[in-house]
Amino acid sequence: MNCPSLFAPLTVASRVLPNRVCMAPMTREMTPGGLPTAAMADYYARRAAGGTGLIITEGVAINLAGSFGSAVPRLYGADALHAWAPLVARVHAHSSAIIAQLWHVGAFNPALIAMQDSLPDVVERLSPSGLAAPDKPLGRAMTEDDIAATIADFACAAAAAQTAGFDGIEIHGAHGYLIDQFLWPETNRRSDRYGGDPARRLTFAVELIRAIREATSADFIIAMRLSHWKQLGYHARLAASPEELAAIVEPLARAGVDLFHCSTRRFWEREFDGDPRNLAAWVKILSGKPVITVGSVTLGTDFKVPTGKIRAEVALEHLALLEAGLARGDWDLVAIGRALIANPDWAELIRAGCAQDLKKFEKAMLETLA
């Protein structure tokens, strides 16, 4: 099975993507000091050379308070402004597009999910209500000035990404980080215009998207990643019905999102009882925007935090499901995570009908940027 629909071009915000294969954003914590290295440029260029049409970078910090840790890359600071252009050019040389995932962790301590690296204690974590989870106070609640400054930092990082040559950015609105903390009532207990009913909890995201749109040109892709699941809980839900989901994605689309990335751990699972469509398919219908699906594509074991669950056999039966969903129009793009770490040439192998040559994913593969 070589999935012909995967290899049709797609135009998003007037950028023609050569095919439907995306690299999922994956934090690798291999940028001491936060600047992209030559090894990192090689790593992304290898995936572009292997036929990936759209690279979504690992999460990139927009300011110090929002950084996951000292070894993740950043798009703030004068030195960062020029550091990304060579990496972007390496990807473009293979006719692939590349967008930077902009990330603010909010109330989040890597130690909570047993990850090692942490920022110095002097960094005060900011979030809607000073809560990492309903029963986990952390850092402090943002003032309206903090909110305005954070939105400005997102817009600056997006403008810097455009200057560096990126084709767009992806706003990390998923997995329980800052933007998701505003969306989720359990971590947003505010009584000002940023908290309360679902529409008010969206205010931060809507203002952020508008600010990024104003800071960049109309052909610069604004993608947004959303999920139900959080780092601290796989069973959290943002919307219990299509109506509730529409109330989230319609305003985001109106604010300027060009592309939604619907993060699930198993792409084939239905979103609502009584209907076979997954989260991506629903978001596409409800927002009218193109969507990316993701989650265990060609892998027999789903993603778990910490990243150590950890060996995943190849599951070729997913290819027929992927192709059928693309052909039906349920989703427009497919993001590949761990399978693309294991197989930089994932797209080429599928295109050539050589899926049986895919390698399984193993934990040791996370130790290098191969």
Ligand SMILES: Cc1cc2nc3c(=O)[nH]c(=O)nc-3n(C[C@H](O)[C@H](O)[C@H](O)COP(=O)(O)O)c2cc1C
């Ligand atoms: C090592 C690793 C790092 C990740 N880092 C990020 C990240 O920075 N941003 C993000 O949105 N998701 C991140 N994820 C989640 C992936 O983007 C993806 O959604 C998840 O791995 C499921 O896809 P897969 O089953 O194809 O691996 C990470 C996943 C892994 C394995």
